[in-house]
Amino acid sequence: xxxxxxxxxxxxxxxxxxxxxxxxxxxxxxxxxxxxxxxxxxxxxxxxxxxxxxxxxxxxxxxxxxxxxxxxxxxxxxxxxxxxxxxxxxxxxxxxxxxxxxxxxxxxxxxxxxxxxxxxxxxxxxxxxxxxxxxxxxxxxxxxxxxxxxxxxxxxxxxxxxxxxxxxxxxxxxxxxxxxxxxxxxxxxxxxxxxxxxxxxxxxxxxx
Ligand code: ITT
Numbered sequence: 214x215x216x217x218x219x220x221x222x223x224x225x226x227x228x229x230x231x232x233x234x235x236x237x238x239x240x241x242x243x244x245x246x247x248x249x250x251x252x253x254x255x256x257x258x259x260x261x262x263x264x265x266x267x268x269x270x271x272x273x274x275x276x277x278x279x280x281x282x283x284x285x286x287x288x289x290x291x292x293x294x295x296x297x298x299x300x301x302x303x304x305x306x307x308x309x310x311x312x313x314x315x316x317x318x319x320x321x322x323x324x325x326x327x328x329x330x331x332x333x334x335x336x337x338x339x340x341x342x343x344x345x346x347x348x349x350x351x352x353x354x355x356x357x358x359x360x361x362x363x364x365x366x367x368x369x370x371x372x373x374x375x376x377x378x379x380x381x382x383x384x385x386x387x388x389x390x391x392x393x394x395x396x397x398x399x400x401x402x403x404x405x406x407x408x409x410x411x412x413x414x415x416x417x418x419x420x421x
Pocket of ligand 1: 223225402
């Protein structure tokens with residue numbers, strides 16, 4: 214009998230772990246960073262989401278010896294020239310640690326709302342962007358990306374999700390991402406779209 218392939222989901226963000234695991238649903242043994250308490254967080258200093266996702270995936274794969282999936286994602290606001298972009302997690306200063314993630318999310322949201330004060334609805338266009346990378350310790354195995362288009366509201370609405378979800382309005386659903394159930398969000402989201410592209414490629418790799 215063969216052991217199941219182990220795959221590390223290398224993120225410190227519990228919201229991402231929930232979405233990734235719920236959707237990938239592959240016949241593997243999932244690991245998370247709590248299995249490796251001694252390892253330090255890999256710095257995200259790339260200029261693009263894909264650069265950061267690949268740096269995290271291959272970096273954690275080499276340290277742990279395990280196949281690793283990493284996600285780099287964020288919010289691009291057109292009226293802010295694409296910001297916060299790759300700086301989404303640390304837009305208001307320090308990057309969130311587990312104990313102050315909600316507080317930092319609120320500060321990041323407050324900064325976006327402040328910068329967009331007076332900007333009319335039609336100019337508040339934005340998108341969520343997600344890059345996923347699966348790597349072995351030797352090489353990058355799969356890279357995928359997904360987007361979700363929307364508008365930035367002028368206040369927080371909704372309690373679900375994480376990060377910028379309460380100010381991200383999805384016009385065709387007439388709700389913010391924080392008013393969606395996890396199933397509704399996964400069905401349309403940037404991460405959902407990136408996962409749907411990754412899943413068949415992962416299944417093929419697991420069979421080879
Ligand atoms: P890891 O690097 O450990 O994966 P992180 O939360 O720091 O976790 P990123 O550096 O990729 O992740 O930063 C992404 C930020 O973009 C995240 O903190 C959120 O604020 C925002 N973001 C990403 N996906 C989101 C989503 O689905 N809904 C709302 N905000 C999201």
